[in-house]
Amino acid sequence: MLYALVLIxxxxxxxxxxxxxxxxxxxxxxxxxxxHLVLTLLLLWHAPPPSANGWIWLDPLGKLVLLCIxxxxxxxxxxxxxxxAYRQERSNRVLCMGLLVCLAAMGLVTVSQHLGxxxxxxxxxxxxxxxxxxxxKNARSIEATWKYLLICSVGIAxxxxxxxxxxYSTYVAxxxxxxxxxxxxxxxxxxxxxxxxxxxIFLLVGYGSKMGLAPLHTWKPDAYGEAPGMVGAMLAGxxxxxxxxxxxxxxxxxxASGSSELLFFQRALVGMGLLSMxxxxxxxxxxxxxxxxxxxxxxxxxxxxxxxxxxxxxxxxGALFHLLNNGLTKGVLFLASGNIHRSYGAKTTDIVKGxxxxxxxxxxxxxxxxxxxxxxxxxxxxxxxxxxxxxxxxEGDYLVAGAFLLFLAIxxxxxxxxxxxxxxxxxxxxxxxxxxxxxxxxxxxxxxxMLIILVLGVWPPAxxxxxxKEGVALxxxxx
Amino acid sequence: xxxxADQLLVLVMLINLIMLGSxxxxxxxxxxxxxxxxxxxxxGLIHPFSLHLTGITASVILAKGIIIxxxxxxxxHKAHIRREVEPFIGYVPTLFLxxxxxxxxxxxxxKLPLAPEHKELLFVPASIATLLTGFLILTxxxxxxxxxxxxxxxxxxxxxxxxxxxxxxxxMVEAGAxxxxxxxxxxxxxxxxxxxxxxxxLDTSRLRALKEE
Numbered sequence: 001m002l003y004a005l006v007l008i009x010x011x012x013x014x015x016x017x018x019x020x021x022x023x024x025x026x027x028x029x030x031x032x033x034x035x036h037l038v039l040t041l042l043l044l045w046h047a048p049p050p051s052a053n054g055w056i057w058l059d060p061l062g063k064l065v066l067l068c069i070x071x072x073x074x075x076x077x078x079x080x081x082x083x084x085a086y087r088q089e090r091s092n093r094v095l096c097m098g099l100l101v102c103l104a105a106m107g108l109v110t111v112s113q114h115l116g117x118x119x120x121x122x123x124x125x126x127x128x129x130x131x132x133x134x135x136x137k138n139a140r141s142i143e144a145t146w147k148y149l150l151i152c153s154v155g156i157a158x159x160x161x162x163x164x165x166x167x168y169s170t171y172v173a174x175x176x177x178x179x180x181x182x183x184x185x186x187x188x189x190x191x192x193x194x195x196x197x198x199x200x201i202f203l204l205v206g207y208g209s210k211m212g213l214a215p216l217h218t219w220k221p222d223a224y225g226e227a228p229g230m231v232g233a234m235l236a237g238x239x240x241x242x243x244x245x246x247x248x249x250x251x252x253x254x255x256a257s258g259s260s261e262l263l264f265f266q267r268a269l270v271g272m273g274l275l276s277m278x279x280x281x282x283x284x285x286x287x288x289x290x291x292x293x294x295x296x297x298x299x300x301x302x303x304x305x306x307x308x309x310x311x312x313x314x315x316x317x318g319a320l321f322h323l324l325n326n327g328l329t330k331g332v333l334f335l336a337s338g339n340i341h342r343s344y345g346a347k348t349t350d351i352v353k354g355x356x357x358x359x360x361x362x363x364x365x366x367x368x369x370x371x372x373x374x375x376x377x378x379x380x381x382x383x384x385x386x387x388x389x390x391x392x393x394x395e396g397d398y399l400v401a402g403a404f405l406l407f408l409a410i411x412x413x414x415x416x417x418x419x420x421x422x423x424x425x426x427x428x429x430x431x432x433x434x435x436x437x438x439x440x441x442x443x444x445x446x447x448x449x450m451l452i453i454l455v456l457g458v459w460p461p462a463x464x465x466x467x468x469k470e471g472v473a474l475x476x477x478x479x
Numbered sequence: 480x481x482x483x484a485d486q487l488l489v490l491v492m493l494i495n496l497i498m499l500g501s502x503x504x505x506x507x508x509x510x511x512x513x514x515x516x517x518x519x520x521x522x523g524l525i526h527p528f529s530l531h532l533t534g535i536t537a538s539v540i541l542a543k544g545i546i547i548x549x550x551x552x553x554x555x556h557k558a559h560i561r562r563e564v565e566p567f568i569g570y571v572p573t574l575f576l577x578x579x580x581x582x583x584x585x586x587x588x589x590k591l592p593l594a595p596e597h598k599e600l601l602f603v604p605a606s607i608a609t610l611l612t613g614f615l616i617l618t619x620x621x622x623x624x625x626x627x628x629x630x631x632x633x634x635x636x637x638x639x640x641x642x643x644x645x646x647x648x649x650x651m652v653e654a655g656a657x658x659x660x661x662x663x664x665x666x667x668x669x670x671x672x673x674x675x676x677x678x679x680x681l682d683t684s685r686l687r688a689l690k691e692e
Contacts, residue, residue, distance in 0.1 A: 116652035117651070127659060127662050127663045131669075139678065139688065140689060142674055142686075143687075146670055146674065147686070149663070149670060150630065150667075153667075154617065154630060157633055157634055157637060160637055160656065161640065164641050167644050167648070168640075168643065171643075195592065
């Protein structure tokens with residue numbers, strides 16, 4: 001059944017390739033997305049045992065990422081039908097295929113228990129996303145695609161080197177070289193420390209650049225800024241979480257090694273996390289391009305994820321919950337911003353003013369997404385961010401907690417300075433009207449997501465909390 | 480057998496230096512193809528014969544020696560460019576840097592806690608030297624094609640280190656990695672083509688519209 005997770009989207013990609021009509025082709029997306037979502041829920045309900053060689057297994061961490069990806073993809077798929085109806089001037093074959101191949105690869109990431117296989121799947125997502133960033137086919141999107149492709153490819157190549165170092169550390173310790181997570185963890189105490197250290201550094205740099213942790217985030221504003229809204233949503237909520245899952249796997253190995261390596265990895269994560277938040281805080285202020293602003297918000301939130309993981313203990317729950325919350329909220333923001341971009345034909349705040357008047361639904365959703373992502377109650381990101389901060393205070397990391405709160409405050413102000421005039425201001429009369437009107441297909445999906453985020457914040461379902469606790473147990477120190 | 484492997488690794492390092500000193504793109508592509516073929520032969524020299532090994536040799540030579548160089552030279556022909564002009568750092572300085580990096584790679588490899596049977600071999604220094612050469616090309620050249628070549632050289636360096644572990648890496652993973660590389664280069668080729676159409680040049684320093692004001 002786990003194989004269907006990869007096969008269903010691939011069949012969909014094949015269908016998208018075969019269907020000649022530009023209007024009917026996008027319909028493949030919601031059909032496949034619904035099948036994928038049903039399958040995901042079935043797998044969450046009753047996960048099959050690990051495969052015979054131990055390569056394929058859906059553990060609680062994988063389940064969490066898979067849930068986020070599947071829900072986000074379904075939302076984007078319905079949105080895509082509406083969006084692509086507006087973009088009939090160009091072929092959407094590559095876009096549909098790329099999204100589906102990427103979904104297949106992301107599914108493979110979540111079920112991989114072999115770090116080599118995980119790497120291959122992650123690299124596939126990198127390549128599959130490149131043509132999607134380039135959908136608009138203009139000079140700016142070419143530049144963004146080139147930067148994304150080169151930086152992420154080099155980054156992920158360094159992660160491969162890190163994996164080879166990891167395998168070598170098992171080899172030097174006079175065992176068979178292996179990259180299977182279960183055997184790595186079983187033998188982790190005997191790993192050669194020097195090679196393990198080198199491996200951890202390279203893996204952090206490699207997966208960190210894919211995830212967009214500062215100072216390796218430079219491709220992010222360009223790629224997110226130029227990609228269509230739903231591609232931005234999949235990048236910020238899908239790929240980021242896949243890369244974070246890879247980092248979680250490294251964390252598991254460090255944890256099992258029972259050495260000082262874990263402490264080093266945690267400190268590095270906290271350091272990079274704080275740096276990411278600082279970068280985001282600086283560049284978010286006075287950001288005129290609202291899609292680039294969302295990219296910096298993504299840099300900020302991968303920073304929060306890294307800090308949560310680096311702090312460990314109680315913050316782990318917050319980090320895992322935030323993975324889901326950030327993914328979904330970014331989905332709302334990118335889809336709503338895509339609508340606003342469509343309506344004004346521009347994405348800078350000197351032209352886009354008073355979106356609430358012109359597009360009550362999309363403008364309102366963007367506003368709600370802004371309130372949620374900056375960590376205001378009653379939305380779910382508030383709970384996850386609060387958990388991380390309160391855990392930092394409880395553990396006595398006052399410096400980290402203080403800096404965290406400070407950066408959150410600066411980001412809130414910086415983001416508000418862009419978002420408020422854009423949504424609440426009075427629209428200028430000079431902006432020519434475009435053909436775009438808010439429609440059910442383009443407003444419904446982000447609206448549903450927003451409701452999910454609200455429900456998660458007010459009344460998180462017990463099943464989800466159970467899953468989060470199982471995930472935390474995998475990352476907690478074993479006695 | 481291992482002396483032959485060492486000689487081939489020396490050749491790999493020489494090719495690195497040749498690439499650093501050359502301005503003709505087609506020549507660099509041929510050099511990287513030659514490096515790919517050598518990398519394909521190497522596993523056969525250090526590991527006992529097996530079906531797994533034959534598969535690796537064949538697919539590496541096919542991918543790194545034939546298909547990828549073809550894809551890149553195709554992009555070169557379509558873009559009508561022949562030379563790398565005005566790299567950020569000149570050829571002689573980069574060549575010198577490359578030589579220094581190679582020497583440092585040897586010094587560094589001495590200090591690594593290698594398994595005893597790998598101590599005498601050139602794999603680790605060759606890997607580090609190739610890796611650094613790749614970085615050097617990637618960062619000092621302006622043309623998009625040169626950057627792709629730099630990325631390939633970087634991958635080759637990683638591959639040389641991976642040779643020590645060929646038995647650990649399952650065939651499926653290696654094939655997957657190669658396929659990803661192949662598709663990655665293919666996509667890069669398409670983007671390069673678009674860059675040359677849009678900007679009438681492959682100079683990546685012209686890609687600077689996207690930045691913070």
